[in-house]
Amino acid sequence: xxxxxxxxxxxxxxxxxxxxxxxxxxxxxxxxxxxxxxxxxxxxxxxxxxxxxxxxxxxxxxxxxxxxxxxxxxxxxxxxxxxxxxxxxxxxxxxxxxxxxxxxxxxxxxxxxxxxxxxxxxxxxxxxxxxxxxxxxxxxxxxxxxxxxxxxxxxxxxxxxxxxxxxxxxxxxxxxxxxxxxxxxxxxxxxxxxxxxxxxxxxxxxxxxxxxxxxxxxxxxxxxxxxxxxxxxxxxxxxxxxxxxxxxxxxxxxxxxxxxxxxxxxxxxxxxxxxxxxxxxxxxxxxxxxxxxxxxxxxxxxxxxxxxxxxxxxxxxxxxxxxxxxxxxxxxxxxxxxxxxxxxxxxxxxxxxxxxxxxxxxxxxxxxxxxxxxxxxxxxxxxxxxxxxxxxxxxxxxxxxxxxxxxxxxxxxxxxxxxxxxxxxxxxxxxxxxxxxxxxxxxxxxxxxxxxxxxxxxxxxxxxxxxxxxxxxxxxxxxxxxxxxxxxxxxxxxxxxxxxxxxxxxxxxxxxxxxxxxxxxxxxxxxxxxxxxxxxxxxxxxxxxxxxxxxxxxxxxxxxxxxxxxx
Numbered sequence: 001x002x003x004x005x006x007x008x009x010x011x012x013x014x015x016x017x018x019x020x021x022x023x024x025x026x027x028x029x030x031x032x033x034x035x036x037x038x039x040x041x042x043x044x045x046x047x048x049x050x051x052x053x054x055x056x057x058x059x060x061x062x063x064x065x066x067x068x069x070x071x072x073x074x075x076x077x078x079x080x081x082x083x084x085x086x087x088x089x090x091x092x093x094x095x096x097x098x099x100x101x102x103x104x105x106x107x108x109x110x111x112x113x114x115x116x117x118x119x120x121x122x123x124x125x126x127x128x129x130x131x132x133x134x135x136x137x138x139x140x141x142x143x144x145x146x147x148x149x150x151x152x153x154x155x156x157x158x159x160x161x162x163x164x165x166x167x168x169x170x171x172x173x174x175x176x177x178x179x180x181x182x183x184x185x186x187x188x189x190x191x192x193x194x195x196x197x198x199x200x201x202x203x204x205x206x207x208x209x210x211x212x213x214x215x216x217x218x219x220x221x222x223x224x225x226x227x228x229x230x231x232x233x234x235x236x237x238x239x240x241x242x243x244x245x246x247x248x249x250x251x252x253x254x255x256x257x258x259x260x261x262x263x264x265x266x267x268x269x270x271x272x273x274x275x276x277x278x279x280x281x282x283x284x285x286x287x288x289x290x291x292x293x294x295x296x297x298x299x300x301x302x303x304x305x306x307x308x309x310x311x312x313x314x315x316x317x318x319x320x321x322x323x324x325x326x327x328x329x330x331x332x333x334x335x336x337x338x339x340x341x342x343x344x345x346x347x348x349x350x351x352x353x354x355x356x357x358x359x360x361x362x363x364x365x366x367x368x369x370x371x372x373x374x375x376x377x378x379x380x381x382x383x384x385x386x387x388x389x390x391x392x393x394x395x396x397x398x399x400x401x402x403x404x405x406x407x408x409x410x411x412x413x414x415x416x417x418x419x420x421x422x423x424x425x426x427x428x429x430x431x432x433x434x435x436x437x438x439x440x441x442x443x444x445x446x447x448x449x450x451x452x453x454x455x456x457x458x459x460x461x462x463x464x465x466x467x468x469x470x471x472x473x474x475x476x477x478x479x480x481x482x483x484x485x486x487x488x489x490x491x492x493x494x495x496x497x498x499x500x501x502x503x504x505x506x507x508x509x510x511x512x513x514x515x516x517x518x519x520x521x522x523x524x525x526x527x528x529x530x531x532x533x534x535x536x537x538x539x540x541x542x543x544x545x546x547x548x549x550x551x552x553x554x555x556x557x558x559x560x561x562x563x564x565x566x567x
Contacts, residue, residue, distance in 0.1 A: 003256060007033045007227070009559055010247055010260040011267060012234045012303060015043025016545050017527020018267030019217035020103070020552025026224040027106055028560040033258055034226055035249050037233035037298055040152035041218050043269050044295045044499055044528075047155050048210030049343065050136045051114065051542035052549060054096040057134055058104070063113035065131030069093045075119065075126030080535025083318060088533045091508040092550050099553035100134070107220035109213070110137040118465040119540040120367040129464035133541040136213035141205040143219055150230055151218060154211045155294055157330050157338040157402050163194045164208040171344075175398055175471075178406060213545070232256075237264060237306050237523070244310070244522030262559045263522045266512070267552070270500035270528030271301030272322065281321040281502060284376050284384040284495050292327050292496050294339040303529035307504045311514045312523070315502050318536025323544065324372030326386070327496035328401045331416040339496055340402045342388070343368060347460075347469035349481035350394040352446055353386045353493075355379070358429065358438020360446075361386070363458040365466035365479045369538035372495050387432055387490045389439070391483045398471075401491050420490040432490040447482045455480060499544045501532035510555035524559070526551045 008030035011022045019041075022034045040046070055072035072093055077084045103109040117133040141148050154164055165171055170190075176183040197205040207215050221228060231252050238246040238257065246259040271277045272295035275288045285291035293299075304314055326346070329337040346353065347365035354360055355378060362374035375386050388400060396406040403413045413419040422428030425443055429436040449455050453476045461467060461479030470478030504512050504525045511519035527548040534543050 003254070004259065005033065005256055006259045006261065007031045008260065008262045009033075009265065010035065010258050011265045012247065012306070013037075013043060013267035013269055013527065013529070014041040014218075014228070015267060015269050015527050015548065016045040016213065016217065017529070017548035017552050018043070018265070019214070019221055020549045021265050021267060021526050021555050022226045023107055023217060023220045023224060024102065024553045024556030025559055026221070026226045028556060030262060030556070030560060032226045033229065034221065035229045035232040035234055035258075037231075037268070037302065038152075038296065039150070039230050041150050041228060041230065042152035042211070042214030044272070044299060045210050045545065045548075046152035046214035047294060047296075048498065048545065049541070050208070050210035050213045051117070051133045051545065052111070052135065053133050053540045053542035053546040054100055054550065055093060055132045057097050057100045057132070059100060059111045059113050059134045060115055060131045063115045063131075065113070065115050067128065067131055071126040071128070072132070073126070075124060075128075075539060076534070078125045079121070079537045079539040080533070081537075083535030085533055085535070087508040088506070091554060092533055092547055095554050096546065096550040099550045102553060103220075103549065107216070108143070108223060109216040109220060111135065112137050114541075116468060117541055118463070118468050120370070120465050120538060122464045135209070135542075136216060139207045139212040139215045141207050141215065144215060147218065147222060150228075151211070151215055152296070154209070155338065157340040159204070160404060161194070162198065162204045163190065164204060164206065164211060170208075175405060210545070233302060234306060237310055239310055242521060244520060247306075260522070262562055263524055265510075265524040265526060265555055265559075266303035266307055266504065266529040267525070267527040268303030268529055269295070269299045270503055271299070271304055272497050272500055273297055273299045274301030274304075277301055277304075284379070290384055290495065292329060292339050292494055294327065294341055294496060295499065303525065304504060307512055307523065307525065307529070310520065310523070312504050312512045312520060313515045315505050315531035318501050318532075320369070320373065320536045321502040322497040322500040323369055323538055325368040325496050325498050326371055326375070326493040328418070328491055328493050330402045331418055341368070341496060341498070342401060342493060344469040345398060345400055346371065346388065347466055347479055348394065348398045349471055349474040349477070349479050350483055351388055351390050351400075352442065352483065353388055354434060354439060354442055355386055356382070356434055358435040358440070358442050360442055360457060363455070363460045363462070363466070365460045365469060367465065367538060368498075375495065385492055385494050387434055387492055389428070389443070389483065389488065389490045391485045391488050393485050394481070394483070395489055400489065403491075418491070422488050423486050425488055428488040428490055432492070434490065443483050447484060450480045450482045453477050453480065499528045501534065501536050503529050503531040506530050508554075509558040510551050511558070524555045526555050
């Protein structure tokens with residue numbers, strides 16, 4: 001490798017934003033080099049649920065969903081409030097369906113509908129009870145050949161014996177394995193197939209969720225001829241005559257100056273592990289001990305710093321600097337702990353969340369982001385944490401966090417300290433450090449409401465999104481069941497994130513803006529390095545990946561038609 005390498009487009013980062021940009025640019029006959037800081041391709045996308053929120057998309061349309069841009073715009077304006085960026089939102093709504101069609105027709109990426117997946121605030125103006133979220137189709141890892149070793153593996157906490165379980169219908173089969181012959185047969189087939197893969201390949205080979213999306217994008221990049229450099233962080237942008245012309249990249253063979261004829265795209269994944277910036281922008285984490293992100297530890301805000309060094313500006317003032325998610329800390333056998341994000345277990349019937357005083361503070365079935373906002377507000381100056389409380393029938397049927405449903409033994413999770421247990425509510429409270437009288441009173445009130453079929457305190461089960469993640473077998477409310485059968489269990493959750501919102505300010509073509517709002521020639525941003533168009537809020541499942549894919553496509557289109565001066 002020489003000290004100077006040329007290309008049309010240099011992309012920094014290999015999550016959905018970076019890979020989408022690289023794929024779409026190479027498909028337009030631009031030569032692309034993508035550089036990735038770590039040994040693995042896929043970024044946080046490879047660890048994610050893999051949903052994409054794209055209103056009016058062709059996949060949902062084919063599934064019979066009727067949507068329109070005007071309602072989606074109304075919804076986003078309601079969600080973003082004072083931070084509504086009309087130009088960028090309009091670009092997303094107009095280009096999103098086109099981007100999905102491009103990736104479906106021109107690449108190895110395939111999507112499937114998730115039409116029953118509701119917006120997170122379906123009762124808000126323009127909100128819908130389903131049809132705006134789609135997800136990547138599972139992918140057989142053999143399709144990557146020898147390149148599979150470069151794909152970032154999923155979070156081990158979200159697998160079972162190395163098996164990736166797809167969200168939605170597949171997960172429901174695993175929940176119902178002991179109650180449905182059909183589900184039992186399905187799960188047995190999946191486990192048998194997984195066992196064969198382990199015997200032949202030494203690992204699971206059916207990739208699902210975000211891992212499937214990352215794999216499909218990576219496969220597409222390789223097919224088109226994108227050069228993908230791993231272990232190669234970009235350390236400095238090169239600027240000549242006020243135009244970004246490339247970057248210095250530190251590779252295993254030494255520093256390389258990459259000259260990019262059309263532009264450089266920052267897509268390094270935001271700042272979920274950037275401790276100094278988190279201290280400033282995460283109100284619950286002023287000392288870097290109150291937040292536990294499942295994002296890669298190397299995701300330390302490189303793209304934002306590269307931009308700031310030449311005059312770019314990070315979006316400030318959002319009500320939330322990141323997409324919050326409650327997480328539990330899972331002890332690992334070799335020391336340390338993993339992070340388990342709690343997406344849907346909170347909505348299941350027979351679970352409540354309480355503070356240390358034993359009192360509830362939120363509708364547990366609301367979105368993970370809303371749950372965490374309520375937790376931060378309710379905690380005040382106290383440690384920001386909550387406890388998820390269930391009984392034996394709940395644990396047997398649904399599991400809890402990292403704890404798997406029956407017949408998987410629960411003992412190891414109790415012995416590790418991950419799960420607290422008590423033969424009575426009082427004993428559980430003492431074991432977990434919860435106020436005894438407060439928890440006993442809360443559970444008594446909960447059980448009384450369950451008998452009425454309505455959560456009078458917080459309305460659990462009152463929205464389409466709540467009910468989607470509940471269990472339809474429980475009547476009349478799929479999110480309500482008593483907490484009455486010993487033993488009782490509790491699990492501590494704290495705040496984590498699914499990515500940061502506060503990225504670099506850009507225009508509708510993804511060009512990075514300086515402090516005066518003027519585009520910096522030759523510099524673009526996508527993914528979480530670009531300020532979120534959601535204005536610091538979380539409207540639906542996939543509001544990170546949907547815009548990442550869309551704006552990667554938009555950036556590539558602009559790069560294909562831009563001159564050296566980025567006009």
